[in-house]
Amino acid sequence: MKKLTIIVTFLVTLLLVTPFVFASSGAPTMIEGASIRTSGEQGLRFYANLENEAVTSQGFYLVYGETSVVNLQTAISNAVEDNVMLNVKKVFKVEVENREPNGDFSVVLTGIPEVGYLDKITAIAYGVVDNAEIFVSAGTTRSIGEVAYNMIKANDYNQVALDILESIDINHRALVSTHWETYEESSAIFETDPLILKTQFINDWNAKFGTTLTDLIGTAFHTSAIVGKTDQAAQGSMTNLTGMRIYAFFKDELYSLKWGWLLDYIIKYGSGIIHPARQAVALKGDGTNNNQILYDASHFNYSLVNFFNMSNQTGGYEPINFTLPGSKARYQDVVNFNNTIPKMLSIYNLSKIGDSVALPQDLSKDGYTFNQSFTEGTNVHTISYILTGQGKVLEPNFTIVNYNISYLDGAEEVLPNDLYNINQSLTLPTYEKPDHIFEGWFDNPSFTGSPVTSISMGTTGNKVFYAKTSLLDDPVITSLISQLPTHIMNDYVLPNAEGVTWQLKAGQDTTLYNVETGKLLRFPGESTLLTVVLNKGSISQDVVLRFGIADPTKTQYYYNADANSVAQTGGTFTTQQNKSGFGGYTIIVGTKQYFIGYRSHISLSGTTANEIMTISQLRPYGLGGANNYNLGLLTGGIPATNSRGYGVLYENTGNVPVQFDLRETYGRADSGYAGYGKFILKPEGNGQYKVSALLPNHTGGLMVTLNQGELLWAPHTWEVAGTYLYQPGATKGVLLVNSIIKIETFKMDFTD
Numbered sequence: 001m002k003k004l005t006i007i008v009t010f011l012v013t014l015l016l017v018t019p020f021v022f023a024s025s026g027a028p029t030m031i032e033g034a035s036i037r038t039s040g041e042q043g044l045r046f047y048a049n050l051e052n053e054a055v056t057s058q059g060f061y062l063v064y065g066e067t068s069v070v071n072l073q074t075a076i077s078n079a080v081e082d083n084v085m086l087n088v089k090k091v092f093k094v095e096v097e098n099r100e101p102n103g104d105f106s107v108v109l110t111g112i113p114e115v116g117y118l119d120k121i122t123a124i125a126y127g128v129v130d131n132a133e134i135f136v137s138a139g140t141t142r143s144i145g146e147v148a149y150n151m152i153k154a155n156d157y158n159q160v161a162l163d164i165l166e167s168i169d170i171n172h173r174a175l176v177s178t179h180w181e182t183y184e185e186s187s188a189i190f191e192t193d194p195l196i197l198k199t200q201f202i203n204d205w206n207a208k209f210g211t212t213l214t215d216l217i218g219t220a221f222h223t224s225a226i227v228g229k230t231d232q233a234a235q236g237s238m239t240n241l242t243g244m245r246i247y248a249f250f251k252d253e254l255y256s257l258k259w260g261w262l263l264d265y266i267i268k269y270g271s272g273i274i275h276p277a278r279q280a281v282a283l284k285g286d287g288t289n290n291n292q293i294l295y296d297a298s299h300f301n302y303s304l305v306n307f308f309n310m311s312n313q314t315g316g317y318e319p320i321n322f323t324l325p326g327s328k329a330r331y332q333d334v335v336n337f338n339n340t341i342p343k344m345l346s347i348y349n350l351s352k353i354g355d356s357v358a359l360p361q362d363l364s365k366d367g368y369t370f371n372q373s374f375t376e377g378t379n380v381h382t383i384s385y386i387l388t389g390q391g392k393v394l395e396p397n398f399t400i401v402n403y404n405i406s407y408l409d410g411a412e413e414v415l416p417n418d419l420y421n422i423n424q425s426l427t428l429p430t431y432e433k434p435d436h437i438f439e440g441w442f443d444n445p446s447f448t449g450s451p452v453t454s455i456s457m458g459t460t461g462n463k464v465f466y467a468k469t470s471l472l473d474d475p476v477i478t479s480l481i482s483q484l485p486t487h488i489m490n491d492y493v494l495p496n497a498e499g500v501t502w503q504l505k506a507g508q509d510t511t512l513y514n515v516e517t518g519k520l521l522r523f524p525g526e527s528t529l530l531t532v533v534l535n536k537g538s539i540s541q542d543v544v545l546r547f548g549i550a551d552p553t554k555t556q557y558y559y560n561a562d563a564n565s566v567a568q569t570g571g572t573f574t575t576q577q578n579k580s581g582f583g584g585y586t587i588i589v590g591t592k593q594y595f596i597g598y599r600s601h602i603s604l605s606g607t608t609a610n611e612i613m614t615i616s617q618l619r620p621y622g623l624g625g626a627n628n629y630n631l632g633l634l635t636g637g638i639p640a641t642n643s644r645g646y647g648v649l650y651e652n653t654g655n656v657p658v659q660f661d662l663r664e665t666y667g668r669a670d671s672g673y674a675g676y677g678k679f680i681l682k683p684e685g686n687g688q689y690k691v692s693a694l695l696p697n698h699t700g701g702l703m704v705t706l707n708q709g710e711l712l713w714a715p716h717t718w719e720v721a722g723t724y725l726y727q728p729g730a731t732k733g734v735l736l737v738n739s740i741i742k743i744e745t746f747k748m749d750f751t752d
Helices: 069-077 144-153 159-170 194-209 218-225 245-251 253-273 275-284 298-309 328-336 475-482 573-579
Strands: 020-022 029-037 043-049 057-064 092-096 104-110 121-129 132-135 140-142 172-177 183-186 356-358 368-376 379-381 384-386 393-400 403-409 412-420 436-442 463-471 500-504 528-536 539-547 555-557 585-589 592-595 601-604 648-652 658-661 679-685 688-691 703-706 711-714 740-745
Touching (some): 029 121, 043 057, 043 121, 043 140, 043 144, 057 104, 069 132, 092 104, 194 245, 194 253, 194 298, 218 245, 218 298, 245 275, 253 275, 253 328, 275 298, 475 528
Antiparallel strands (some): 121 140, 172 183, 356 384, 368 379, 500 528, 528 539, 585 740, 648 711, 658 703, 679 688, 679 711
């Protein structure tokens, strides 16, 4: 350790000159900052400026600690026997003989002992005009340690400043967090964290060579480091590293002083593998090393990258391996090498050896809980720790967490819980369920993703696994499930077999369907899912039933117009329900499904063959328009006017044929016709019907016969729910003569 020589002490006596003036016109001004004089008598220098020709003398008041000009003036006024006291210490007055031509003048404090390197001193400049002192508005407060630190942080390197910081560091320590999960006593001032040092190294490298590195990656840095090499021999024969950037960096006046310790560090730890140390010796010297093979400093360059990254990037060479935990001791040794690169800190907040420092209370570590204690040798520390200056290592105490594993089949726990921790790997058990195939454990009840077979080391958290199983093939169960319809819209008794029972699954809606009787209890709407349970011996299988008028295998077309409005397409279940309602019949054409409106199905029945149906039978909901032959259509059971609305489906539900004048049905009548677009649907069995040819226009009347089971469609412009059903030539419609359609009913009466 280099010690400053005490050349001059405070030998200046105080001269009392009164009165004085505070910051008057022509008063001196302090020049921002302070510096360390490094030549001649070393010391702390303060600067001021005074441009006033009337000034007869000038100088500084020097005060231990921080103070203001007002406090100084008060202290001068209260001086006893020429002793001015401030901050319980004597104030010194230094008169400066001359000023520079520009008015600058300064004072240098020499002989500051090492113990006083962090003592703040305030310099307040003054001038004397007409026997009156005039003062600056505010003084400058600094310590020699603060100035030295600021100089080094600004890359204004000199040995004097470094010696000052090293002297301060001897009596101070910091408790630092390491990358190997300990807290260790280390330098209070100089940085030991390789990642933080890396950032500074990159900044200096880029500043030196105009590069734009953002990280130190082996190949990229090595390529940058060998730019400019002068030895043109093959890499395996090179003996000279001069000319390279890496050589120029460590020979730079600034960076050799700042980073030269890295060469000594690599020499120490690279000697065992020869080449990194051999190359570091060359970089420290003249670029050669006793004519030894130096390659192109590759081993050194990769060792440097590994040091800063705690890595083992090799590039095909054999550099120093700095991976943890194996390199823990090497990193602990950095404190003994770096005495040039300081941390980011407040120089006045350093902890001295013997100080008590607070220990962290909120440490976290995956898979562990922190016990709020640290072990150092045989000692245990909880709240605080007293710095010893001996490089002690404190190990935080953690307790490993045991996590729970639950195994579920549905909502039921089917296996005993397991425990695991972050340091364990675990293979999940198999699961056996009668009459089922086990397909694996999943981490979600929907069985999305892949099955989980094991828990790997490093995993944390409680786990819940869900068993995915499938029934073994059971011909009875398979047969029963195959008999279920795609959707249920009427009373329906579930298929049965010996030893089989059905029940509604717990938690399901009980107002929709009676599983025991098969009775549909209310209108199911468009589509509603209900889960029932099929039981057979030890097998219980959930079965999802779809209730509703919408066939999931078809595309639905709903009515979408208000009463007395021209029919529109693009409807929804809700629009038809709100505007026209549903009439209990659905018409299926291929993959399209249509629905007639409320009261749009009219039953006809005779007692004798070919009985003539009356107009009141044909129009049970009344007439529309101006005369009996205006075929106003129904909207919600109310006759619509002006031929607007939708179709009516007549059905002969009796046992004999019936006859009627086609003019007297509901339907459309305009343009000289008594009605058009009407056709008969002839039953083909199984709910299927064949489409007849369009019936003739019948302005003058047309008697038709509707046989048992036949239907008559009397539409508005051949539409069902706003979608063309029949159009001559099929230019717009979906039906042609002899087309086969299907008509199904759905339950609408729930009064029983």
